[in-house]
């Protein structure tokens with residue numbers, strides 16, 4: 001297998017009193033769309049910031065395309081475009097000029113950067129705002145500017161820290177669409193998010209981080225199958241005392257006639273449940289299946305929802 | 310593959326730093342011209358009645374080198390310190406810190422930005438003296454070199470302070486409790502020979518005293534401190550602050566967690 005785009009191993013970090021990272025391991029292959037999912041304070045931003053050189057590394061390995069991000073920072077940073085969690089403010093320069101500055105920091109002169117800057121301004125709907133200062137833009141426009149900024153030097157890897165935080169549904173879908181396009185063009189993307197749906201829609205691989213550690217990793221499908229709590233709810237006319245014996249092979253809870261079965265694979269297990277009940281003359285009023293989502297995975301691993309404090 | 314020096318990155322950052330203060334020239338260039346003109350008018354023409362001349366030159370002329378230095382060093386240090394702090398507070402620093410720029414390149418760009426501002430302000434006040442008072446400039450090249458060195462030294466000092474400071478309050482405190490008093494006590498408005506002995510001795514530990522007397526020597530041709538000592542002092546401060554600012558930048562202690 002070729003060298004991974006991003007490789008993080010045994011990464012630790014302490015701030016004054018908190019240990020923010022307790023040994024994080026993440027490997028992202030080139031071309032992957034990777035989601036880092038976790039609640040507030042899990043350590044997502046800290047991980048990303050160490051990778052990009054914003055926070056000093058304590059212990060562990062951080063590599064981009066096999067090269068150390070501290071020793072070989074000129075190479076590793078040139079490979080990465082970053083849209084941080086915090087939006088920046090600038091009073092002095094129009095956004096077009098800021099994009100040229102950004103290209104310049106990466107060693108690209110204005111003349112060479114022009115087509116790319118034009119394309120990004122156009123593609124992200126900022127063309128008619130090019131002369132505006134950042135503070136004159138709406139929140140959604142700032143997010144789009146930030147994405148443009150991370151892309152001026154056409155990096156192979158895109159690192160996005162909650163790129164859709166605080167934007168409306170419409171723009172969120174637009175951004176998703178754009179990110180998918182970037183991914184199809186071959187960019188490796190690392191994205192952090194609180195939105196389960198975002199990870200399920202976009203990512204082909206997800207790691208769940210909680211309290212400074214990656215607690216599980218896999219494709220969204222794998223995770224939901226392995227750890228989800230999908231269910232089948234069967235509504236009977238009434239509870240019968242022989243039911244516990246009949247259903248002894250299933251995991252379930254019940255409330256009078258409503259029986260909730262916990263299963264890994266609702267479609268696969270439904271026929272057996274129904275036929276068992278029907279065979280013993282139970283009168284079935286209705287059947288519902290509930291698909292598991294990453295939210296359930298989260299709940300089962302951490303005991304709380306991703307957006308619960 | 311990766312170049313040894315990211316010249317375009319460095320140049321871009323210099324352009325940004327210089328562009329930043331030119332964009333607000335009303336706050337960064339005009340004030341020193343106005344305040345210097347006022348000093349010349351008020352102090353010069355009123356005190357001229359009592360102190361007609363020092364060292365053989367009219368009092369109004371005597372104070373100009375000091376005004377040049379004060380404006381040079383205040384502007385140079387203000388540029389770097391405020392730019393650094395502002396970038397910290399406004400979340401702009403990440404753009405630079407995550408780019409393939411070395412800490413030396415980043416430091417240099419900031420320092421050059423502040424140096425240009427110090428130089429522009431110093432030279433403008435110098436021209437004010439030439440135009441308004443027909444000020445002589447005995448060693449024009451040394452005068453420029455001197456203004457340049459002092460700009461660079463205090464620009465570096467500003468970069469050091471800007472990294473250390475966490476708030477505008479702290480920066481203002483540095484300015485008000487150290488830089489301004491030291492400038493005034495460095496002999497802008499008097500010759501230290503006019504002071505009692507103990508105060509003279511105290512002046513010798515004030516670095517700004519050497520800056521002011523250095524440029525007084527290159528323009529008017531006389532000074533309290535020896536010109537060589539003044540020059541060496543400027544050089545020493547330049548090297549010291551440049552190295553300190555770069556070391557702190559490289560360590561990332563105050564700008565990365």
Ligand SMILES: Nc1ncnc2c1ncn2[C@@H]1O[C@H](COP(=O)(O)OP(=O)(O)OP(=O)(O)O)[C@@H](O)[C@H]1O
Nearest residue numbers: 015016018020039040041042043044045046047566
């Ligand atoms: N500069 C800092 N100083 C002290 N503690 C910090 C600092 N930055 C982060 N922390 C702490 O480190 C832990 C991890 O924070 P981090 O920002 O990495 O979390 P996160 O997963 O990005 O959270 P969020 O989803 O809220 O952005 C938290 O406990 C946080 O309080």
Ligand SMILES: [Mg+2]
Nearest residue numbers: 044045046085
């Ligand atoms: Mg975060």
